[in-house]
């Protein structure tokens with residue numbers, strides 16, 4: 268339900284007044300929360316008059332008040348009819364509200380006020396399956412639909428996000444100019460691109476977030492080792508991350524981790540990180556990444572571990588009860604040459620991160636085939652180099668690897684990444700071993716290591732699984748060097 272409008276906000280009067288006095292807006296935006304308000308200011312700053320609407324009118328008023336010198340570029344609207352009337356047709360309208368039902372409600376309401384050729388752009392973190400459904404529901408309606416992933420949080424939305432577009436190529440051409448203008452730039456190249464039809468943009472954004480989950484979890488695991496295994500204080504750990512950010516780990520997430528660890532709580536004077544409850548939230552994209560990876564049959568173990576770790580973190584009461592039941596074993600102190608250990612931790616994080624990206628890109632490659640998207644991997648790596656939450660120095664090397672075809676099977680097969688993993692995997696191995704011995708949980712790092720070890724093993728151990736399956740269920744197995752299906756000599760105890 269919309270909040271009641273005050274009499275002076277009568278849409279008809281307002282739009283008539285606008286007709287007389289104001290130039291029409293070029294674009295519209297619904298949802299002035301964290302992302303929508305910043306995106307609207309970004310669009311306005313790039314010279315595009317923007318009409319805005321928010322369910323709660325007081326937010327619209329507050330937004331206009333905060334627009335400062337951009338106020339004249341913003342047309343506040345208090346109803347969807349008013350919004351439609353304020354934009355020059357054909358109207359592009361960005362929806363930036365909470366994903367799920369609110370998006371369906373907005374689309375349904377917009378259908379009553381828009382005309383043929385208008386473009387509805389869902390820019391929230393939609394599940395790509397919803398996006399595909401919305402495409403098919405809107406096909407033939409005269410409206411064009413775009414499903415667009417946006418990354419970069421508040422700052423990115425305001426000053427340049429990474430933008431992942433799904434829809435028809437023709438619809439992309441209609442919005443390309445404004446989207447490339449407002450996007451982040453990497454050495455002058457816009458971080459906005461058309462990635463394929465219907466759900467392609469939202470799928471890529473989902474996997475971006477899956478990688479984000481793995482990256483954040485691995486950073487948290489390293490923080491745990493430094494805090495509990497080495498007994499370091501937040502500020503000291505922050506300095507380590509600050510140093511790492513100058514090297515191969517250079518990335519937005521490492522940069523903000525250093526800043527987070529340096530911050531104090533004004534209320535208590537304690538480090539902020541020490542007064543925050545160890546219970547991580549999640550809004551769905553990590554879980555969807557894992558569900559889709561499983562559906563596609565693509566291993567994404569580091570992402571899975573990261574999602575599971577967030578779920579486990581939320582079981583605070585249960586964990587506290589378990590601590591009582593098992594006794595507070597804590598984490599054993601890790602001794603030895605600190606400088607060497609810090610180097611190992613840096614390289615371990617580097618190797619884990621590569622494995623997580625390899626998994627994310629492999630899932631996108633599987634989905635690209637499944638949904639006929641023809642996802643452009645080099646472009647995806649390129650538009651993640653700036654603006655988005657997972658931006659990092661490493662993404663430029665990934666863009667090169669995908670561009671040269673070296674990563675077409677898996678990122679781990681690209682020559683540059685083979686060299687990096689050869690250097691870094693011994694550190695990952697040592698850190699996982701030492702953390703496990705000390706009792707410091709490293710689910711994402713250990714999953715990344717196991718993935719790497721399984722991937723690089725020409726002969727694994729699933730020959731035994733095949734034998735077991737054949738023993739209990741007569742499932743048959745393949746024989747080395749022979750064609751056909753075979754059964755084992757299991758005798759009378761076997762299940763067939």
Ligand SMILES: NC(=O)C1=CN([C@@H]2O[C@H](COP(=O)(O)OP(=O)(O)OC[C@H]3O[C@@H](n4cnc5c(N)ncnc54)[C@H](OP(=O)(O)O)[C@@H]3O)[C@@H](O)[C@H]2O)C=CC1
Nearest residue numbers: 298299300301302303322323363364365366369391392420
């Ligand atoms: N925050 C972030 O870092 C990022 C968020 N996103 C995605 O962007 C979208 C918006 O997120 P964000 O700006 O953070 O969210 P906020 O919580 O800051 O704002 C939510 C917005 O959605 C509106 N809204 C909520 N429910 C409804 C509804 N039923 N009908 C109409 N409007 C509704 C709110 O209106 P009202 O004021 O009336 O409550 C408000 O404008 C989400 O899909 C999110 O996942 C994407 C990238 C990054």
Ligand SMILES: O=C(CO)[C@H](O)[C@H](O)COP(=O)(O)O
Nearest residue numbers: 418419548549550551552656
């Ligand atoms: O899309 C984002 C960043 O890229 C949003 O911040 C999203 O909310 C992050 O996911 P979660 O809330 O599940 O941690």
